Amino acid sequence: MRTVVGLTGASGSIFGLELLKRLPGEKYAILSRWGQHVLNEETDLGRDDVESLCDRLYYDADLSAPLASGSNAWDTMVILPCSTSTIGKIASGIADTLVTRTAAVTLKEGRRLVLCPRETPLSGVTLRQLATLAGDGVTVMPVSPGWYDRPSSIDDIVDDFVNRVLQILGVEIPGGWRAGELEGIPRALPSERVPEPGN
Numbered sequence: 779m780r781t782v783v784g785l786t787g788a789s790g791s792i793f794g795l796e797l798l799k800r801l802p803g804e805k806y807a808i809l810s811r812w813g814q815h816v817l818n819e820e821t822d823l824g825r826d827d828v829e830s831l832c833d834r835l836y837y838d839a840d841l842s843a844p845l846a847s848g849s850n851a852w853d854t855m856v857i858l859p860c861s862t863s864t865i866g867k868i869a870s871g872i873a874d875t876l877v878t879r880t881a882a883v884t885l886k887e888g889r890r891l892v893l894c895p896r897e898t899p900l901s902g903v904t905l906r907q908l909a910t911l912a913g914d915g916v917t918v919m920p921v922s923p924g925w926y927d928r929p930s931s932i933d934d935i936v937d938d939f940v941n942r943v944l945q946i947l948g949v950e951i952p953g954g955w956r957a958g959e960l961e962g963i964p965r966a967l968p969s970e971r972v973p974e975p976g977n
Protein backbone atom coordinates (compact mmCIF):
# COMPACT_ATOMS: atom_id res chain seq x y z
CA MET A 779 0.00 0.00 0.00
CA ARG A 780 1.50 3.32 -1.09
CA THR A 781 -0.26 6.50 -0.01
CA VAL A 782 0.35 10.20 -0.59
CA VAL A 783 -0.94 12.58 2.08
CA GLY A 784 -1.33 16.27 1.34
CA LEU A 785 -1.63 18.69 4.25
CA THR A 786 -2.96 22.07 3.14
CA GLY A 787 -3.79 25.36 4.83
CA ALA A 788 -7.17 24.45 6.33
CA SER A 789 -7.63 24.17 10.05
CA GLY A 790 -7.06 20.72 11.58
CA SER A 791 -3.44 19.81 10.74
CA ILE A 792 -3.51 17.44 13.71
CA PHE A 793 -5.85 15.12 11.74
CA GLY A 794 -3.32 14.87 8.91
CA LEU A 795 -0.49 14.18 11.34
CA GLU A 796 -2.44 11.41 13.07
CA LEU A 797 -3.27 9.85 9.71
CA LEU A 798 0.42 9.85 8.76
CA LYS A 799 1.32 8.34 12.10
CA ARG A 800 -1.13 5.44 11.74
CA LEU A 801 -1.07 4.72 8.00
CA PRO A 802 0.48 1.35 7.20
CA GLY A 803 2.74 0.85 4.19
CA GLU A 804 4.75 3.40 2.26
CA LYS A 805 3.71 6.99 2.83
CA TYR A 806 4.74 10.21 1.15
CA ALA A 807 3.63 13.65 2.27
CA ILE A 808 3.36 17.15 0.87
CA LEU A 809 2.99 20.10 3.21
CA SER A 810 1.77 23.29 1.55
CA ARG A 811 3.13 26.68 2.59
CA TRP A 812 -0.16 27.55 4.29
CA GLY A 813 -0.42 24.03 5.66
CA GLN A 814 2.86 24.67 7.45
CA HIS A 815 1.62 28.05 8.67
CA VAL A 816 -1.58 26.53 10.12
CA LEU A 817 0.40 23.63 11.64
CA ASN A 818 2.62 26.15 13.46
CA GLU A 819 -0.42 28.13 14.65
CA GLU A 820 -2.42 25.16 15.88
CA THR A 821 0.26 22.90 17.38
CA ASP A 822 3.77 23.05 18.80
CA LEU A 823 4.91 20.99 15.83
CA GLY A 824 6.71 21.91 12.64
CA ARG A 825 7.87 20.58 9.29
CA ASP A 826 10.43 18.23 10.91
CA ASP A 827 7.68 16.48 12.83
CA VAL A 828 5.75 15.82 9.62
CA GLU A 829 8.97 14.57 8.00
CA SER A 830 9.53 12.11 10.85
CA LEU A 831 6.14 10.47 10.19
CA CYS A 832 6.60 9.56 6.52
CA ASP A 833 9.05 7.99 4.10
CA ARG A 834 9.59 11.31 2.34
CA LEU A 835 8.19 14.82 2.74
CA TYR A 836 8.10 17.01 -0.38
CA TYR A 837 7.85 20.76 -0.79
CA ASP A 838 4.61 21.95 -2.38
CA ALA A 839 6.62 24.13 -4.76
CA ASP A 840 8.66 21.16 -6.01
CA LEU A 841 6.92 20.28 -9.26
CA SER A 842 9.91 18.16 -10.26
CA ALA A 843 9.21 15.67 -7.44
CA PRO A 844 8.38 12.10 -8.55
CA LEU A 845 4.79 12.58 -7.38
CA ALA A 846 4.25 15.02 -10.25
CA SER A 847 4.39 12.16 -12.75
CA GLY A 848 1.95 9.36 -13.41
CA SER A 849 4.90 7.05 -14.17
CA ASN A 850 5.25 6.66 -10.43
CA ALA A 851 2.52 4.51 -8.96
CA TRP A 852 0.68 5.09 -5.72
CA ASP A 853 -2.65 3.68 -4.65
CA THR A 854 -4.32 6.62 -2.98
CA MET A 855 -3.92 10.30 -2.29
CA VAL A 856 -5.58 11.76 0.79
CA ILE A 857 -5.68 15.51 1.39
CA LEU A 858 -6.25 16.10 5.09
CA PRO A 859 -6.99 18.81 5.93
CA CYS A 860 -8.06 20.09 2.51
CA SER A 861 -8.55 23.84 2.01
CA THR A 862 -11.32 25.22 -0.19
CA SER A 863 -8.63 26.85 -2.31
CA THR A 864 -7.10 23.44 -3.08
CA ILE A 865 -10.58 22.02 -3.79
CA GLY A 866 -11.21 24.83 -6.29
CA LYS A 867 -7.91 24.20 -8.06
CA ILE A 868 -8.42 20.43 -8.29
CA ALA A 869 -12.01 20.86 -9.52
CA SER A 870 -10.88 23.15 -12.32
CA GLY A 871 -7.76 21.23 -13.31
CA ILE A 872 -5.22 23.72 -11.98
CA ALA A 873 -2.01 21.89 -11.08
CA ASP A 874 0.44 24.63 -10.12
CA THR A 875 1.55 23.17 -6.79
CA LEU A 876 2.73 19.65 -5.93
CA VAL A 877 -0.48 18.98 -3.95
CA THR A 878 -2.74 19.98 -6.85
CA ARG A 879 -0.51 18.36 -9.50
CA THR A 880 -0.42 15.08 -7.54
CA ALA A 881 -4.21 15.23 -7.20
CA ALA A 882 -4.53 15.83 -10.96
CA VAL A 883 -2.23 12.85 -11.65
CA THR A 884 -4.20 10.70 -9.19
CA LEU A 885 -7.40 11.53 -11.10
CA LYS A 886 -6.03 11.11 -14.62
CA GLU A 887 -4.46 7.77 -13.72
CA GLY A 888 -7.76 6.54 -12.27
CA ARG A 889 -6.41 6.19 -8.75
CA ARG A 890 -8.25 6.90 -5.55
CA LEU A 891 -8.48 10.50 -4.33
CA VAL A 892 -9.87 11.28 -0.88
CA LEU A 893 -10.50 14.92 0.04
CA CYS A 894 -11.17 15.97 3.63
CA PRO A 895 -12.37 19.57 3.49
CA ARG A 896 -12.47 21.74 6.61
CA GLU A 897 -14.43 24.94 6.26
CA THR A 898 -17.71 26.27 7.56
CA PRO A 899 -20.01 27.51 6.23
CA LEU A 900 -19.41 26.26 2.70
CA SER A 901 -20.15 28.51 -0.27
CA GLY A 902 -22.22 27.40 -3.24
CA VAL A 903 -19.01 27.53 -5.28
CA THR A 904 -17.25 24.98 -3.07
CA LEU A 905 -20.35 22.79 -2.78
CA ARG A 906 -20.70 22.67 -6.58
CA GLN A 907 -17.00 21.88 -6.94
CA LEU A 908 -17.25 19.06 -4.39
CA ALA A 909 -20.33 17.66 -6.15
CA THR A 910 -18.46 17.66 -9.47
CA LEU A 911 -15.47 15.91 -7.89
CA ALA A 912 -17.70 13.35 -6.15
CA GLY A 913 -19.34 12.67 -9.53
CA ASP A 914 -15.86 11.96 -10.90
CA GLY A 915 -15.31 9.32 -8.24
CA VAL A 916 -13.51 11.40 -5.63
CA THR A 917 -14.31 10.46 -2.03
CA VAL A 918 -15.30 13.59 -0.12
CA MET A 919 -14.97 13.19 3.64
CA PRO A 920 -15.54 16.48 5.47
CA VAL A 921 -13.60 16.62 8.73
CA SER A 922 -16.65 15.75 10.78
CA PRO A 923 -15.99 13.38 13.69
CA GLY A 924 -18.84 11.36 15.20
CA TRP A 925 -19.98 11.64 18.79
CA TYR A 926 -21.33 8.10 19.23
CA ASP A 927 -18.44 7.08 21.48
CA ARG A 928 -18.79 10.16 23.70
CA PRO A 929 -15.25 11.49 23.16
CA SER A 930 -13.61 12.83 26.30
CA SER A 931 -10.52 14.36 24.73
CA ILE A 932 -9.25 15.94 21.54
CA ASP A 933 -7.31 12.72 20.94
CA ASP A 934 -10.59 10.77 20.96
CA ILE A 935 -12.11 13.17 18.41
CA VAL A 936 -9.06 12.97 16.15
CA ASP A 937 -8.92 9.18 16.50
CA ASP A 938 -12.56 8.81 15.52
CA PHE A 939 -12.20 10.69 12.25
CA VAL A 940 -8.82 9.15 11.36
CA ASN A 941 -10.31 5.70 11.97
CA ARG A 942 -12.98 6.46 9.34
CA VAL A 943 -10.36 7.59 6.84
CA LEU A 944 -8.28 4.45 7.48
CA GLN A 945 -11.39 2.28 7.04
CA ILE A 946 -12.14 3.99 3.72
CA LEU A 947 -8.57 3.14 2.65
CA GLY A 948 -9.25 -0.51 3.49
CA VAL A 949 -7.33 -0.65 6.75
CA GLU A 950 -9.05 -2.90 9.24
CA ILE A 951 -9.96 -0.94 12.36
CA PRO A 952 -11.52 -2.93 15.19
CA GLY A 953 -14.54 -1.43 16.94
CA GLY A 954 -16.64 1.50 15.79
CA TRP A 955 -20.31 2.26 16.28
CA ARG A 956 -22.32 -1.03 16.36
CA ALA A 957 -19.35 -2.72 14.70
CA GLY A 958 -19.67 -6.47 14.26
CA GLU A 959 -23.42 -6.53 14.84
CA LEU A 960 -24.02 -7.97 11.39
CA GLU A 961 -21.61 -10.86 12.02
CA GLY A 962 -23.42 -14.16 12.52
CA ILE A 963 -26.82 -12.49 12.82
CA PRO A 964 -29.59 -15.12 12.37
CA ARG A 965 -32.12 -14.58 9.56
CA ALA A 966 -35.18 -12.72 10.86
CA LEU A 967 -38.25 -14.90 11.44
CA PRO A 968 -41.26 -13.89 9.29
CA SER A 969 -42.93 -12.44 12.41
CA GLU A 970 -39.88 -10.17 13.05
CA ARG A 971 -39.72 -8.71 9.56
CA VAL A 972 -40.37 -5.03 9.26
CA PRO A 973 -43.23 -4.44 6.81
CA GLU A 974 -42.46 -2.51 3.61
CA PRO A 975 -43.70 1.09 3.82
CA GLY A 976 -47.31 1.24 2.62
CA ASN A 977 -48.10 -2.39 3.62
Ligand SMILES: Cc1cc2nc3c(=O)[nH]c(=O)nc-3n(C[C@H](O)[C@H](O)[C@H](O)COP(=O)(O)O)c2cc1C
Nearest residue numbers: 786787788789810812813816861862863864896897
Ligand atom coordinates in the same frame (compact mmCIF):
# COMPACT_ATOMS: atom_id res chain seq x y z
C1 LIG B 1 -4.84 30.23 10.52
C2 LIG B 1 -5.51 29.94 9.21
C3 LIG B 1 -6.58 29.07 9.18
C4 LIG B 1 -7.21 28.76 7.97
N1 LIG B 1 -8.24 27.88 7.99
C5 LIG B 1 -8.84 27.52 6.82
C6 LIG B 1 -9.86 26.53 6.82
O1 LIG B 1 -10.24 25.96 7.84
N2 LIG B 1 -10.39 26.17 5.63
C7 LIG B 1 -9.98 26.73 4.44
O2 LIG B 1 -10.50 26.33 3.39
N3 LIG B 1 -9.01 27.70 4.42
C8 LIG B 1 -8.43 28.10 5.57
N4 LIG B 1 -7.43 29.05 5.56
C9 LIG B 1 -7.08 29.72 4.30
C10 LIG B 1 -6.07 28.90 3.47
O3 LIG B 1 -4.90 28.67 4.23
C11 LIG B 1 -5.73 29.69 2.19
O4 LIG B 1 -6.86 29.72 1.33
C12 LIG B 1 -4.52 29.13 1.47
O5 LIG B 1 -4.35 29.85 0.26
C13 LIG B 1 -4.66 27.67 1.15
O6 LIG B 1 -3.56 27.28 0.39
P1 LIG B 1 -3.23 25.71 0.16
O7 LIG B 1 -4.51 25.06 -0.18
O8 LIG B 1 -2.25 25.71 -0.96
O9 LIG B 1 -2.63 25.22 1.42
C14 LIG B 1 -6.79 29.38 6.76
C15 LIG B 1 -5.69 30.26 6.80
C16 LIG B 1 -5.08 30.55 8.01
C17 LIG B 1 -3.91 31.51 8.01
